[in-house]
Amino acid sequence: MAGPNGYISPSLYRAGPYVPTWNFVVVHLRGRPEPLxxxxxxxxxxxxxxxxxxxxxxxxxxxxxxxxxxxxxxxxxGFRLRPTRVVGDHKLSQDKPAEIVQRVIDGLGSTDSPGDTRLAREMRRVHTPGAVVSRGMPGALLLREVRLARADRWRTC
Missing domain, CATH: 1.10.10 (Arc Repressor Mutant, subunit A)
Structure with a gap:
């Protein structure tokens, strides 16, 4: 399951040298598929x-x-998957200095793309001082989607 994700241009950093990258929030589900x-x-x-x-x-x-x-x-x-293992992860410019992260958030937030806006919102949440998020944990938005899916017996829609 993919959450907010998107291309990050090195031009947003206004520093360098850097190369393009992809920021993302994701949850990997493992289990045995049951054919429908x-x-x-x-x-x-x-x-x-x-x-x-x-x-x-x-x-x-x-x-x-x-x-x-x-x-x-x-x-x-068609299949149903009852997860036996759920692993979340994210890459949201954690390795960049705060001022560069802010430039990326501002750049993503200034586009007309809803995907970029969602990614900027999640990056802002993760990079807020005092936020408790570490590598290996999904973002709050995607974790909420997983809980909704679990409540609906892991069905599509």
Whole structure:
């Protein structure tokens, strides 16, 4: 599961020498996948479409092409994963001096990209004095998503 993530240009550092990098928050889940049957897989596909289309001004609905959707759905391998191990990690410029981290946060926060805005918010949270976050622990946002997934029996959407 991926949380906020994005490309970090060395131009944001205004120092150097540095090279481009990728900042991220992630949780790795391990467990044995349980295959879903065709109907349950189709329902998961439908909920996934509703989830991603729901915020759009004119959401597309899978039932508008139900015959076609059902004809290609068997080529999708639906599964449920009950995690036996959950490991979180993040890389959010922890190795950089505070002034450079602030430049990265400001640069990400000044774009029109919602992904950059989320990444800037998570970096600000992690780099706030007194924040208790260490390598190997997921960010609060992603950990909340994992808890929601667990409460929903680890289903998609």
């Amino acid at each position: 049957g065709p109907e349950e897989t189709y329902r998961v596909l439908g909920r996934t479409v509703e989830h991603f289309e729901g915020a759009r001004p004119h959401p597309w609905r899978m039932d508008t092409v139900e015959g076609y959707a059902r004809s290609i759905a068997p080529h999708t391998a």
